[in-house]
Amino acid sequence: MPPFGRAPRTPEPPPSPSPDASAHPAGHIRLGVESVTRKPFDIAxxxxxxxxxxxxxxxxSGKTTTAERLAEGAVASGVALLVVDAKGASLRAAARRLAAASGLDYREVVPGAPGTLGYNPCAVGSRAQVADKLVSAFTHGPAGQVYRVIAMETISILVGILQGLGEPVTIRRLRRELDRTRMPGLAHRARDVTPELADDLADLAKRGGVTADAFEGMRSRLGALLHGEYGAVFDGDGPQLDLPAALASPGVTYISLPALAVSQDTALMARVLIQDLKQAAFERLRQPDTAPAMLVLDEFAALDDPAQINDLLRQAREARVSTVVSTQQLPDPRTAHALRSALLGAGVVIAHRVGPDDAEAVARVIGTQRGVQVTRTMGNDGEAARRSVRTVDRYTVDPNVMKQLATGEAVVLSIVGGRRVATLRVLPPLSADPA
Ligand SMILES: Nc1ncnc2c1ncn2[C@@H]1O[C@H](COP(=O)(O)OP(=O)(O)O)[C@@H](O)[C@H]1O
Ligand SMILES: [Mg+2]
Known part of the structure; x- marks a missing residue:
């Protein structure tokens, strides 16, 4: 009988571990309990x-619940937690509970919610970094390359001047200054503080044609951000989200991207945020002693930007930000090959109930085992008439198992610190509402 098959789903009650057994051991996340051995499965x-x-x-199938379980164990070990909810707000209550249960600060960016933090992606970074953050967030077709270059140059100059003048750099302010009729005035004010940038800006203002078109394009894109769902968040003059700080010290930060029907402006906000996260991760490289951090990105596919997600994974890993990414389906190898490989090559792959293609893909990564197959041919009288034995390579975990997992069950492959493969019942988060 296969150990994890569908038919023999154990009728006896699931292991209801004592409170001790479901608690996270010091320095570990207790993810769940192995279905067969009933041994706990921990991650350091x-x-x-x-x-x-x-x-x-x-x-x-249990992704969000598992993400919460992972986050809970990490926070208990002193990890700074940043949750980005790319679809709906499923982790919001969980994030809040986690902070309360561990006596940590909780901060959130939730458009329309009372007390939401403001978010100014232009607040941190050099002028080139701020320009890169904004310009990379906008999609430019191949023909748009020239606009991209002009936008980079112009925004970088404007940010440099505003920084030099000690004036706040915001999306609204940049939008206002991307105007040829205002540029000479700003250049004039800046000439003593940042003379070269002032000259460059005055020069830009004189160029017409494609340069002027690029200003217009950039203005409307920034305008789309300001008039979209996040407008109030970008314009907020109260307390602001500080991404580098959110990753630097224990605390729980929650950012909602309610991309129900990924609207243009939510997608834009998401791309700005991903750029900003990449830079915040990059900044950590300069501070090798910062506390460990975890980024949970639930349902990233809603963001529809596989290349940037892949980049973020790489950057976060270098910066020692443990990243948990969840998705309903592996991305298509034809359009997102790199991200697909990165997801399958993760340090830990946790597969809940999946469709046939993904079951096959995960089974392949887990690998095969050599075993013997015994075939008996029965005689008419029911006696074994012939027995043949041959060696065969079989998936260590049958893809069918992954298609039939119950909610909260998962096949786990961990390649960090020794390869481990297990089928688990993921423990519900300790702080979860008793259902
Ligand atoms: N490990 C688990 N133990 C008990 N219940 C679970 C577990 N995982 C998920 N559930 C329940 O199953 C439902 C769906 O889980 P959820 O995590 O939201 O799935 P997904 O994020 O994959 O859509 C929720 O009601 C949740 O409480
Ligand atoms: Mg979910």
Missing amino acids: VPEGMAQHVTLLGLTG
């Missing part, structure tokens, strides 16, 4: 998550 913090964690599973 932060070493076990030095490479990202891929959470895979169809809707309702």
